[in-house]
Amino acid sequence: MASETASDVLTTILYVHGFRGSKHSFAQLPADLDRCLNCRLPGHRFISLVPIFSRIQSWQEVETATLDLCNYLRQLALGSSPDQVDSSTPMLHTIARTAAPTRAVRVVLIAHSMGGLVVADALRILMDSMHASHVPGIDDTITPLGVITLDTPYFGLSADVLAINTEPAAHALLALLFAAALTAGAPLPFWMKTGLAAVAVMGGLVAAAPHVKPYREFLKPLFLESMEARVQKIRCMLRRDVPIKCYYSTAQKPNEDRKCRFISVPAKLPLDVAQCFTAVDTALICPIDAHAHMVDRKAGESVYATFLAGVADEISNWLHARSVE
Numbered sequence: 001m002a003s004e005t006a007s008d009v010l011t012t013i014l015y016v017h018g019f020r021g022s023k024h025s026f027a028q029l030p031a032d033l034d035r036c037l038n039c040r041l042p043g044h045r046f047i048s049l050v051p052i053f054s055r056i057q058s059w060q061e062v063e064t065a066t067l068d069l070c071n072y073l074r075q076l077a078l079g080s081s082p083d084q085v086d087s088s089t090p091m092l093h094t095i096a097r098t099a100a101p102t103r104a105v106r107v108v109l110i111a112h113s114m115g116g117l118v119v120a121d122a123l124r125i126l127m128d129s130m131h132a133s134h135v136p137g138i139d140d141t142i143t144p145l146g147v148i149t150l151d152t153p154y155f156g157l158s159a160d161v162l163a164i165n166t167e168p169a170a171h172a173l174l175a176l177l178f179a180a181a182l183t184a185g186a187p188l189p190f191w192m193k194t195g196l197a198a199v200a201v202m203g204g205l206v207a208a209a210p211h212v213k214p215y216r217e218f219l220k221p222l223f224l225e226s227m228e229a230r231v232q233k234i235r236c237m238l239r240r241d242v243p244i245k246c247y248y249s250t251a252q253k254p255n256e257d258r259k260c261r262f263i264s265v266p267a268k269l270p271l272d273v274a275q276c277f278t279a280v281d282t283a284l285i286c287p288i289d290a291h292a293h294m295v296d297r298k299a300g301e302s303v304y305a306t307f308l309a310g311v312a313d314e315i316s317n318w319l320h321a322r323s324v325e
Contacts, residue, residue, distance in 0.1 A: 008104075009103060009104045009105075009106060010047070010103050010104070010106070011044075011045065011046040011047070011145075011319070012048070012049055012076070012105065012106070012107050012108070013030075013046060013047070013048045013109075013315070014072075014073075014107050014109050014110070015030060015048070015049065015050045015051075016069060016110070016111040016112070016115035016119055017052075017112055017113075018111070018112045018113025018114040018116070018152075019113055019114045021115065022052055023050045023051075023052050025112050025295075026050060026110070026295055027293075027295055027296035027297075028296060029295045029296070029308070030048050030050050033048070033308065033311060033312060033315075036309070036312035037312055037316060040316045041316055041319060041320075044319060046319070047082060049082050062114075062118060062121065063121070066118050066122045066125065067122075067125075067133065069118055069119070069122040070133070073105055073107060073122075073126070073142050074135065074138050074139070074142070076103070076105045077101040077102070077103060077104070077138050077141045077142055078099055078101055078138065079101075079102035099137075100137070101137060101141040104143065105143070106143045106322065107143070107144055108144075108145045108146050108147075108148070108315055108318060108319075109123075110147075110148040110149075110150070110311075111147070111150065112150045112152075112295065115149075115152070116147075116149035116150070116246070117152060117153075117233070119147055120147075120233040120234070120236065120237065123144055123236070123240075124236050125139070126142050126144070127139075127144070127240050127242075128236075143322070144237075144242045145242075145315075145318045145319065145321075145322050146242060146243040146244065146245070146314065146315065146318040147242060147243070147244040148244075148245050148315070149244065149245070149246045149247070150247050150248075150249075150294060150295055151247070151249050151263055151291045151294060152246060152263070153262075153263045153264070154233060154234065154246070154263070155230055155263065155264040155265065155266055155269075156263070156264045157262065158260065158261040158262060158263055158265075158287065160251075160253070160260030160261055160262075160287050161261075161262055161287050227266075231269070231270060231273055234246075234276060235270075235273065238273075238276075243314075243318060244276050245276060245314050246276045246277045247277075247278050247279075247280050247307065247311075248261060248262070248263050248265060248278075248279060249261070249262055249279075249280050249282050249284075249287070249290035249291050249294035250279050250280065250281050250282060250287075251284045251285055251286055251287045251290040254285050259279070259281060260287050261279075261287055262287040262290060262291035263291075265277055278310070280303065280307050281303060282300055282303055283299060283300030283303060284298070284299060284300075294307070
């Protein structure tokens with residue numbers, strides 16, 4: 001996809017946080033990963049960017065966050081330096097189609113939680129010339145080298161999360177999801193129905209309802225998209241030769257000899273999609289905590305070290321495969 005007329009090349013690792021996230025969502029991962037990659041690829045020039053996308057909060061639709069991510073990359077292709085791209089303020093939804101790119105942008109995207117859904121949708125726009133939001137010329141200079149997702153709920157939340165009825169964090173999360181589904185008028189999926197009784201007992205639904213309206217648009221993909229649509233989000237990248245690695249956290253279920261998860265990973269996924277998923281076995285006991293801390297040392301020193309090395313290996317291979325002479 002790189003343009004032959006681009007005057008230079010910018011290689012970047014771009015971090016995209018998820019629902020109500022911030023630059024702190026990735027803890028020390030960006031700094032640690034930079035050190036690992038510099039050891040593996042001495043002399044390879046790339047920069048890491050951890051912007052705060054104001055639209056990837058909760059009060060706007062996922063489509064808005066997706067366009068903002070596209071426009072962030074487009075601004076880099078148009079020559080803006082990373083410190084000139086202000087991701088703390090809303091961006092324009094369209095960029096002049098007559099603008100000429102001044103550089104090729106090669107990007108590895110690392111996304112936490114629902115940020116992975118935003119990345120998948122953004123890459124479809126950037127790579128599909130038939131998409132209504134695709135900008136010819138500019139988008140053709142943006143080359144995704146690969147995607148790392150961290151606990152992205154492509155297939156919804158796991159039954160393990162819905163079974164939790166003792167954690168305050170679970171109360172708030174479940175109440176929020178139920179209220180969002182109900183206020184959006186969406187049919188409840190099977191995984192949400194199973195937790196309805198627990199939420200009713202908690203009384204959290206009533207408490208959350210007044211506060212959930214701003215969040216429902218962002219959470220819609222969790223309960224409106226079909227399984228086939230979710231599979232296609234991943235296959236769309238694979239078909240365009242964009243490698244994707246989906247890491248998901250596990251926690252040790254108390255008093256049981258088994259691991260529990262935050263996200264659902266269906267047992268009967270198509271082989272090409274299933275091969276993208278790799279478990280990160282944390283030392284934590286609550287799947288919600290494991291989800292929040294899978295990218296820092298709270299998951300366990302040895303677990304974090306193994307995870308970090310795996311991510312660095314993946315990215316090193318991608319950068320080697322597309323290295324610029």
